[in-house]
Amino acid sequence: MVCHTQHDEKNLRMLIPAGIAILIGTAFIAATLLFTNALDTSMRERTTAQYGGANYAVVHNNDDTSTDSAPVTVGQMNVPAIEQVNGVEGVRTDADIEVMLSTADAHSSDIVLSTTSDAKLLPIEIVGGKQPDPNGQQQIAIPQRLAKQWNLKVGDSITTRMQYGNDPHDITATIVGLTNDPNNVYGYYNGASVVSNDLMSAYYGVQSFNDVPASNAYLYITPSQETAAVSQLKSVLPKGYGVETRAHLEDEAIKSMSSNGGDVTKQFLLSFGVLALVVAALVIANTFQVLVAQRRRTLALLRTIGATKRQLYVSVLQEAGILGFVSSLLGVGAGIGLMAIVSAVTKQQGTMLAGGSITLNITAQVFIVPLLFGVIMTVLASMGAARAATNVTPLEAMRPLELSNQHKSRMGRAIFGLLFLIVGIGLMVASIPMGKSTNDSVAVTALLLAILGCALTFIGLAMTSIFWLPWLMKGIGSLAGLFGPSAKIANANIQKNPRRIAATGTALLIGVTLISTLATGAAAAKATMNQALDTRYSVDVVVTGSSIPDEAVTKVLSEKGVKTGIRVKTANAQFSNDGKEVDTEVIGVPNTAALQSVLNVNIGDAKLDATDAIMPLNDSSTGKALTFANNKVTLEETKTDSDGAPAATGKSVELNVEQRDFHRVSQASAVAFVNSSLFDNGTFTATGDMLLLKLAVQPDQSLSEVFESIQKDLNAYSDVSVGGPVAERSMWESMVNMMLMLLVALLAVAVIIAIIGVANTLSLSVIERTRESATLRAIGMTRGQLKRSLAIEALLISVVTSVVGMVVGTLFGWLGIYLVMNSIAPVVYVIDWSTYGIILVIAIVCALLASVFPARRAVKTPPVEALAEA
Numbered sequence: 001m002v003c004h005t006q007h008d009e010k011n012l013r014m015l016i017p018a019g020i021a022i023l024i025g026t027a028f029i030a031a032t033l034l035f036t037n038a039l040d041t042s043m044r045e046r047t048t049a050q051y052g053g054a055n056y057a058v059v060h061n062n063d064d065t066s067t068d069s070a071p072v073t074v075g076q077m078n079v080p081a082i083e084q085v086n087g088v089e090g091v092r093t094d095a096d097i098e099v100m101l102s103t104a105d106a107h108s109s110d111i112v113l114s115t116t117s118d119a120k121l122l123p124i125e126i127v128g129g130k131q132p133d134p135n136g137q138q139q140i141a142i143p144q145r146l147a148k149q150w151n152l153k154v155g156d157s158i159t160t161r162m163q164y165g166n167d168p169h170d171i172t173a174t175i176v177g178l179t180n181d182p183n184n185v186y187g188y189y190n191g192a193s194v195v196s197n198d199l200m201s202a203y204y205g206v207q208s209f210n211d212v213p214a215s216n217a218y219l220y221i222t223p224s225q226e227t228a229a230v231s232q233l234k235s236v237l238p239k240g241y242g243v244e245t246r247a248h249l250e251d252e253a254i255k256s257m258s259s260n261g262g263d264v265t266k267q268f269l270l271s272f273g274v275l276a277l278v279v280a281a282l283v284i285a286n287t288f289q290v291l292v293a294q295r296r297r298t299l300a301l302l303r304t305i306g307a308t309k310r311q312l313y314v315s316v317l318q319e320a321g322i323l324g325f326v327s328s329l330l331g332v333g334a335g336i337g338l339m340a341i342v343s344a345v346t347k348q349q350g351t352m353l354a355g356g357s358i359t360l361n362i363t364a365q366v367f368i369v370p371l372l373f374g375v376i377m378t379v380l381a382s383m384g385a386a387r388a389a390t391n392v393t394p395l396e397a398m399r400p401l402e403l404s405n406q407h408k409s410r411m412g413r414a415i416f417g418l419l420f421l422i423v424g425i426g427l428m429v430a431s432i433p434m435g436k437s438t439n440d441s442v443a444v445t446a447l448l449l450a451i452l453g454c455a456l457t458f459i460g461l462a463m464t465s466i467f468w469l470p471w472l473m474k475g476i477g478s479l480a481g482l483f484g485p486s487a488k489i490a491n492a493n494i495q496k497n498p499r500r501i502a503a504t505g506t507a508l509l510i511g512v513t514l515i516s517t518l519a520t521g522a523a524a525a526k527a528t529m530n531q532a533l534d535t536r537y538s539v540d541v542v543v544t545g546s547s548i549p550d551e552a553v554t555k556v557l558s559e560k561g562v563k564t565g566i567r568v569k570t571a572n573a574q575f576s577n578d579g580k581e582v583d584t585e586v587i588g589v590p591n592t593a594a595l596q597s598v599l600n601v602n603i604g605d606a607k608l609d610a611t612d613a614i615m616p617l618n619d620s621s622t623g624k625a626l627t628f629a630n631n632k633v634t635l636e637e638t639k640t641d642s643d644g645a646p647a648a649t650g651k652s653v654e655l656n657v658e659q660r661d662f663h664r665v666s667q668a669s670a671v672a673f674v675n676s677s678l679f680d681n682g683t684f685t686a687t688g689d690m691l692l693l694k695l696a697v698q699p700d701q702s703l704s705e706v707f708e709s710i711q712k713d714l715n716a717y718s719d720v721s722v723g724g725p726v727a728e729r730s731m732w733e734s735m736v737n738m739m740l741m742l743l744v745a746l747l748a749v750a751v752i753i754a755i756i757g758v759a760n761t762l763s764l765s766v767i768e769r770t771r772e773s774a775t776l777r778a779i780g781m782t783r784g785q786l787k788r789s790l791a792i793e794a795l796l797i798s799v800v801t802s803v804v805g806m807v808v809g810t811l812f813g814w815l816g817i818y819l820v821m822n823s824i825a826p827v828v829y830v831i832d833w834s835t836y837g838i839i840l841v842i843a844i845v846c847a848l849l850a851s852v853f854p855a856r857r858a859v860k861t862p863p864v865e866a867l868a869e870a
Contacts, residue, residue, distance in 0.1 A: 015323055022327035022378060023334060026370040030335025033369060037361040038343070050185055051246055052092065053120035054218035056230075058082070059249070061242045074114075075210030077217050081236040087225030088233075090118030094216040097203050101142065101193070102159040102170075103150055110143070111186055112160075112193040114200050114212070121218055123185050124192050128178030129154035134209075136196040141177030143191030154178065162203040171202055219243070309390035320382035321375055328374030332367055336360075417463030420456045427453030428815055435819040447819050454812045458513065461808065462506045469505045470498035473800050485781070486788035505801040512802045512839060516809020517816070519835040524817040527828035538601050538662035541710060543691035544570075545720035552720065553691060555713040561706035563696035564597045566590075569679045569686040573635040573672070577626055582619060585668035586635060586684055588676035595673055598692040599662060606658045613655040614673040620664040628657045635672060637684060653683050665692075791851040798847035799840065806836050 051057060058077065074093045082091050095114035102108075115132045116122060122131065128147075132139035142158065152158065154175055161170045179191060186192040197209035204212050221229045233243045299312060343360040427449045434446035461468075474495055543556070548567060557565050571586040589595045592608045606614050613633060618625055636652040655674065665671045678684050697706055707722075714720045810831060818827050 019327040023331040026328040026331030026374040027334040029370045030332045033366045034339040050123045051218050052123040056219040058217040074212050074214045085232045087222045087229035089220045090121050092116035092121040092218045093214040095212050095214040112195045115194050125180045126177045127180045130177050132196040134197050138173045139176045139196040140173040141194045144178040313386045316386035320378045324375035324378030328371045417460045420460030424453045424456030466502040469502050486785045489789040508801045509805045512805030513809040516806045517812040519832040520810045520813025521817045523830050523832035527830045539692050540695045541693040548689040559709045561697050563694045565693040567691045570688050570690045571684040572638045583668050584670045585666045586672050588679040598694045601662045603660045610675045619669050631657050633657045794847035794851040798843040802843040
């Protein structure tokens, strides 16, 4: 009984690594499903958030062919008749417009909504004062955030005007309330305002609110009277319109988003969960090999007393099924617990996901999908070990178990593996010339071919790993063997079972290759974009504004990381080039030395007297060469008309041109650097200020830190904006780094599971070599030497596989980034050595940790007992 209990305890301990692998994989899938549930809930709320508290909406019937166009005004919505229907408690028309809100020294873009008699129908909250009266006189409720920032309160006045249109004019409105946007419906505008009907009419320039455009209306119908009310509404609604429930419109919106790629996030994340379980399957297969090896005597005894092969086969699968079910159930619990913590944190900190905090929404699929996937993967992964169990005979039980029929399937693996490699490499090579095409469809085809080629190549490598991976490890192991007997024994042990080594190595290879591909792609993308930005721009940071105050310039120039800077005056002009007018920004600088101090290109001995202009070689918008007859240019000053188009003022000046190879400084097609005296004498009328900055980022700083410091210095000035290549580079790097962190974190799950596989491989190796280890101990090998041999074995497996994964991943990453970015700029091929260093360190540390428990098992049994057991 004691022996049986000890035997069960040993089996249970051996199942723990596989159980952990399954738990991690299923927890990931459960968490992914919960995340997408939260995303779906948030998308539903976001889709109809503008409905406010309405449960019904009057919308145009898209399938109604009896009318070509929908009513477009409030009056045509027939609101009074809708309000008279029994059960309709409130109606709000969907009328809104973008406006500009202003005070004496500040202004901000905003969106304003029409008010309603029923506040619950508003998509925003009134958190102070009251909502504007529909019939009130020029009343407005502004965002609470804006009121605090501008030190405004209820009762104050504010200037407002329509932002776009032919005749925008200022209107003074009285602030009667403050608003809050709890669902982030109008996050783009940092909130929304509500206005009385007369203000909305004034914005649109119409006499009556009934003439204001409004395509929809939102209703709240008493639930108990819904059926009768909907029936009555059909007779009063305008032609071509119908009434739909909010839930139905949400479903339609989600369906539309899904058909247009809305499920991409879910599929993307689930693919990593499936990847984790595929890696786990390799670990599970090794685990059950360990179990069969450990029980070979018991299995042989069972065969002797009458157990059939089928009974042994089923018993192993049953054990796998139970392990898969229990581990998957724990994994689902872990996934739910993780998402519950995330949900609580986001709600407490107010973190927003597409308009709302992450909501824990547990559905049946959160349990069913991970459980089914976990059990099925576990059972499938154990079939090989189950077959091995049926082949155990009493004679085989007297010696360590080697996998039966080890060589039978080698030929098939070799043929198919080589076929996949040849086809995969062929597809990747074929995609390279196609990637140069300017045709979008050809470029997309090239990318798809490359992805398929990479996948087939990797499958080919995995299938043939039983041949090349042990051979590669043998070569590295031979070098390691020069450092003592422990290393020699480790190398010999690796060669004893190439199939198991290949399975373990493949599990680790998957994770490392994917991480390396992403890391290389991200590093190459950043380097390529940086080079492209350096090519496109010649000034690091460009600050623009109608007037940049002296104190702002002083602050910025004193920032650490800012090398030099000059404030200059600017004007708008145009000149003729090949019969076309080229928009030009005229920038006045004191002299060439001051200009050179902020440019990243050398302008040499260019002259900049009062009769000179320094201009670029090419039009920055079209890339076409700029040509000047007799090296002269006539700059005609322009101003912006009411439609935003440049209009000549009649003032012009002819200047001598010196062209230099500098690139975009502003958004204009060309830039003309002139002597600042031309602004002082009135030749050009300044329309704004510009601060040109050159950076010298210190070793203890990052580019984004310097840029953020400059932004912070200028935040107090509402009409000052910061741009230039540093802004784009900082934004690009932040985006790439964030995506890379997310993807590497996801792939780390697969690597962790693969490391568990290394521990399992060592455990099986220890079981198979019980007699060998005892013999080595008996002839004088110390415990430390035996432990070192297992540690070296783990290191060889982990390090060699990681290096191969990094090489393959680098090539995949370079190919991918070439196909994606070669049309944007010349691709820079770099290697992310820091990430690779981290991967190797993690591989070494994890390998050493993975060897601890197998090593303890190998040395804890005295040699005499081990020989007796073996």
